[in-house]
Amino acid sequence: MRTEAVPGAGGRDLGGMVACALFILLAVVALWDTTSMTDSDSYVFPRTVALAMIVFCLAYVGWQLLWPRSAEAGTATAGSTPRRVGLVLAMLGAAALMPWLGFVICGVVAFGSITVLAMYDTWTPRRLLVYPLVGMAVVVGFYFLFAELLLVPLPLGTVFE
Amino acid sequence: MPGFEYLLDALTPLNILLALGGVIAGTVIGSLPGLTATMAVAVLVPVTFSMAPASALILMGAIYTGAIYGGAYAAILLNTPGTPSAIATTFDGFPMAKRGDGDLAVTLACLASVSGGLVGAAFLLALAPPLATVALAFGPVEYFWLAVFGLTLISALSEGNLLKGLIGACFGLLLSGVGVAEISADVRFTFGSQVLLGGIETVSALIGLYCVPVLIDLVATPDRHLKVTHAPRGFRLAEALTISWRHKWNLLRSSVIGTLVGILPGAGGSIAGLVAYSEARRVSRRREHFGQGEPEGVQATESANNATVGGGFIPTLVLGIPGTPPDAVILGALLIQGVRTGPNLFTEEGSIVYTFIYGLFLATILMLPAGLVIGRYAYKTIVTVPKAMLVPTVAFMTLIGTYSIRNSVSDVIIMITLGVVGWILNRVGFSPSPIVLGLILGRIAEQGFVQAWIIGAATENLTGMFFGRPISLGIIAFIALSLFYPMVRARWVGRRRKIDAD
Incomplete structure (x- = not known):
């Protein structure tokens, strides 16, 4: 199972980093949504997952900043x-x-x-x-x-x- | 062998006809994205009321077996798993088809499915009552860790992108939380939209995340979908048999894994193929070829997912706990027929149960000729149909298939939206598999997590609840292994090469 990624400037996976930023935003929105829930049964799991997602995204972005790794060339713009x-x-x-x-x-x-x-x-x-x-x-x-x-x-x- | 005298009962002309018809219908249904084994079995339930219980069970079991195998066609030829248990089939099946070996992949999948189905049925026949206790040993926290194990496995299988795989899995888990909460019934992540109240249907998401990106790329270029070889090569059965014989231990190991994981209600089907695939890759001499069209990968997944049919029937028949949605429908049909499931079923209703199990053997064996012929036809159709007909037909099937799951237009719109999101994410290196598995396992994971949380909080022993039970610790060890083994191994191999070079 191979995934394709668009290489960014300076050998960094810019697309992946932008996606991580959007995932962090999504996780923050999810955390915000859980504040309206009163029952801990409803929010304990999504909060845990959202926090884990933020940690993984930050780890990926940090990894890319510290050890830039050129991603595989994709076929994003090929075709109509x-x-x-x-x-x-x-x-x-x-x-x-x-x-x-x-x-x-x-x-x-x-x-x-x-x-x-x-x-x-x-x-x-x-x-x-x-x-x-x-x-x-x-x-x-x-x-x-x-x-x-x-x-x-x-x-x-x-x-x- | 127990109940051998019932073999003859299973071999009546009517039962043979029902098994063959069921396998053919199931294979065709399973190959169409959106049509599920559950739907096929459920539609047929009223028809079976007038049949003898054993014959009814044989028909339903044959459809179920055929549908699980049929899911491989779409996985291999369209990169769209027909069922969640065929997710790992896409990893090597589609690359094989892309390079012109789709016919071989389909034949290998058929042979592997038959092997897996036979092993699963053999376990059901010989060891059902003792194995059923495995299902009882799993409490909420074990199911939570099992779901996490499935997600870490698929993340680790996203080559070179472990963190991206884990992020995708978390995204899938959050998507599974959309709608009404499983335990507390709170409305979550709908942001006032009624469309999202019903949550995200997993098969719709599966179709969207896998099939729509393929269509988006297909329509964009004049290239053929799959590489076409003009020389007639038939079924390539001899070649497939040689490969299957060479990797017989892979087939056997994957089938046993599929049976054992399939015993676990709910989680089994989705995880079995992944565990078997991961294990096949770990022990293979050609592990670096996995993900690029390695036949061993197709064999591992397909034998494991068909073995879950027999495995799933173990808790269904012995404990009355259905392992999968089709098992639940079949259990319902059994109850209507007046058959009471339970530990004594094999002694009190032996004539029905053993006739059914032998019928399952029969259906699995009949799957070989039926599957080969249908597979050959499916392959020829996909490679010869012009793109201008293939793309609209598949697109149309995704629309009607998604709509039919819950009779909902909202599901269709969500499916297309997820497809576009999946296409964009794929461009930046996020594979759809962890997202889909997160969505599938989300409910199991949340239920296990919340129940364990409640018990842990009540007993003031949260740590012990999550990390103190023997089976949990075993699964956590496997999770750590799946996450860190590839890294440790790569470093070890690098060091060995350096030493050898010096």
Whole structure:
């Protein structure tokens, strides 16, 4: 299991250090949230974990400052960022609109959008015909599997009710 | 062998058909992200009411076994563990697939799963009552330390990033605290949002943290998902059998570890694969290749996680304490059938229990042909489907799979958000595995910690409660070993090399 990290200036793992600073902030927010809890059963564990996280983050930052170690080069900037953002937006959009438009419509639209985003080959007439059909088959097939066989109440869409 | 006469009862045509159908259905279900063994078994429970108890159990056991193995496909081919117990399968399975050995990895996983399943079932058959006492020896504090052990193991396995692994584990533990507190029912870390009231669902988080980053990277480049080799190589069964025979002790050791850890209710399934993987790496001559596509890693995890099926049934049948969620569903079905679990089950209801155990053997053996064929098909599909079809299909499966767990759109949005966070964290060197395991083990760790805290405070012996019990001390020793052994060993090897050079 290898992780990729972006090397920072001076051989330091700048990205890792920034992430540690954000984790410390998160731990402080968690500690602050526990002050509103009255029962010790609720706060004893999260407080212990938040404090441990702060200690580990400080240890990592201190380690990097004292013994800078160049991190492995990653592939952070390789590839198209607009396509990455587009994928996330398509998935989030489908999820957010599902209660209103229903599962099938959101599924078909998301499938179509992501197909366009992931398409690197030329659109031939055959692909223009086959890919939408496959998309429809996948969406309807899974709809049938989940809604009819596994009895999952997939949203039908309030717009059409 | 006890109850050997029931072997023939298990070998009726109906039972063979149920075992085969169950294994195929379970394997397919387990391979789809979001569809769990629990869901499959739960849906089938009403169907089993009309069956004889032993046949019903065989069907449910076969689905469970198949689903655990099916989780390996997504782990190997998509870097997304289908189930938490397949997390460690991604470590070497996905690198193998990336370099063009995905077919070999799938076949190795099948052989290892069959081995593990058989060993687990053998322990269940021969040693269930005495082994069940192990589960009773674990109190709250032991479960807390066991969860910590799992987290330190996975942190130590994050190569060169022990501190980052530990930070990720703490992040996962904090995420597990979102929502309503397990013991006191206080609302925590929701910041007034109703979306977060239900907490973060672990399988959704698993899908988000593993699958979404893969999709984000897949869509960004025209490169193929996996390296494709055009020469037809079939199942690569002979090659896989040779490797399996060469590492037979790894298979056996990992299967025994899986069975023993699987006996521990709740924690077993997630930790077994990690412990077996860690142990395989420790004793291997090729330990430096672990994490880069080492077949031994896939064997260790897959044999261990399938061995937990038999191991998990030990406390379920002998003590009535379900080891995993599917065990709980099967226990419920048993009670409806009028079977009362307990230490006397093996003597009073021998015909049902032994027929079921032999049925489990049967299902595990049938998993070999079924798993090889389905695995081959899954591999061919993943490598031949064009990227413009693969990415939307997998993305769509993550959406519907996550939604179906709790019928919640909020879970889908949380899953995508966690995926983006996981992708960013991965870029700066934080692996998703410690975060996911922290999230999975968080509830077990907190429950154990708080209960031990309450008992310790009441008896005015907090230190003794946490550090004074023999099993706890043993687990703490393993924790220290998992944290410091790699460092000590590296220093020792360095010193040896220096001496040799001088």
